[in-house]
Amino acid sequence: DEIEAPRRIQALHEDVVNKIAAGEIIVAPVHALKELIENAVDAGSTSLEILVKDGGLKLLQITDNGCGIHKDDMKILCERHTTSKLKAFEDLTAIGTYGFRGEALASISHIAHLTVTTKTADSSCAWKAQYAGGKLTAAKPGQSAEPKACAGRPGTQITVEDLFYNVPSRRRAFRSASEEYSKIADQVGRYAVHCTGVAFSCKKHGEAGVGIAVPATASVRDRIRIVHNSSIANELIDVLVTNNQYGFKAEGLVSNANYSGKRTSLLLFINHRSVESTSIKRAIEQTYAPFLPKGGKPFIYLSLEIDPARVDVNVHPTKREVNFLNEDEIIELICDEIRTGLGKVDTSRTFMTQS
Numbered sequence: 001d002e003i004e005a006p007r008r009i010q011a012l013h014e015d016v017v018n019k020i021a022a023g024e025i026i027v028a029p030v031h032a033l034k035e036l037i038e039n040a041v042d043a044g045s046t047s048l049e050i051l052v053k054d055g056g057l058k059l060l061q062i063t064d065n066g067c068g069i070h071k072d073d074m075k076i077l078c079e080r081h082t083t084s085k086l087k088a089f090e091d092l093t094a095i096g097t098y099g100f101r102g103e104a105l106a107s108i109s110h111i112a113h114l115t116v117t118t119k120t121a122d123s124s125c126a127w128k129a130q131y132a133g134g135k136l137t138a139a140k141p142g143q144s145a146e147p148k149a150c151a152g153r154p155g156t157q158i159t160v161e162d163l164f165y166n167v168p169s170r171r172r173a174f175r176s177a178s179e180e181y182s183k184i185a186d187q188v189g190r191y192a193v194h195c196t197g198v199a200f201s202c203k204k205h206g207e208a209g210v211g212i213a214v215p216a217t218a219s220v221r222d223r224i225r226i227v228h229n230s231s232i233a234n235e236l237i238d239v240l241v242t243n244n245q246y247g248f249k250a251e252g253l254v255s256n257a258n259y260s261g262k263r264t265s266l267l268l269f270i271n272h273r274s275v276e277s278t279s280i281k282r283a284i285e286q287t288y289a290p291f292l293p294k295g296g297k298p299f300i301y302l303s304l305e306i307d308p309a310r311v312d313v314n315v316h317p318t319k320r321e322v323n324f325l326n327e328d329e330i331i332e333l334i335c336d337e338i339r340t341g342l343g344k345v346d347t348s349r350t351f352m353t354q355s
């Protein structure tokens, strides 16, 4: 047998690396939108307007009233690993913002047509720029790629068009725009419930009505009423657990024994980031099982604040999951609190029917 000659190793072209990375971070339109929402909240916005066309594949636009981006930073805005939020790796242990890797806008610019219009408070006008492959690009051939002055309100508008236009295999994988839109509406709904002090609107392009409209002043309970419905909002109990040993605080609103849904709704935030956790979901479902009719499922809004030194946010490219210390103990303390709350409501109901 003939031994095959070793194949030579070569460095991938930077563009290829960036496109591969982008595909890991942005798997579906909802992931781009989540990054854009988090950027807008990081920028101190009190109003977020979201516009979606074809499930976000044709258009994703988010307009905020935050701090804006300095004109001189627009040149490097979409380069990979450019951020205003992190300087040293150690800063990750105390990170107070959603973003930190400077990868979201870079990724989007590699797999979509990206336009940014932004105005800081001290600028007399807004600036508009187009990006492709991490760099400023001309809107039309022959034009300059430099940001152009234009009229605009303070804040930032990010427009993402034709997502995955240059990744045909990914593009083809999306069969239904309405499925992608419902993932987007779900994600917007989560932040709309959690981010008190921030107004949210989300609508489909070309539709008269607004899908989601939450005013800045609404309480969490009102937000749940608006985003979900009254039959949930009327049956909520407060949950509050603080614990120094494990360095956490859990605050939330959870359905009582009068409410029973088809599927568990878990709106989970860890240090204000919307995340998923099968272990928390399973533990909570077990806690509710004795209180609900067979197959009945709860509604849970839970905001967990954990000492950042005990959390690793960097385990997943999309930051969808995070790891933290003493997970089992923390989950048990939360479930104990929920169980106590459910028990209270139950006895009052029994008491009422007896009298």
Ligand code: ADP
Binding pocket: 035, 039, 040, 043, 064, 066, 067, 068, 069, 077, 082, 083, 084, 085, 098, 099, 100, 101, 102, 103, 104, 105, 106, 156
């Ligand atoms: P990261 O959020 O990890 O820093 P991004 O690629 O999401 O990386 O954003 C890069 C930088 O662009 C941010 O650090 C921030 O300075 C700026 N930026 C992005 N979106 C906005 C926005 N909506 N308002 C103000 N600044 C923004």
Ligand code: MG
Binding pocket: 035, 038, 039, 098, 099, 100, 104, 105
């Ligand atoms: Mg970001």
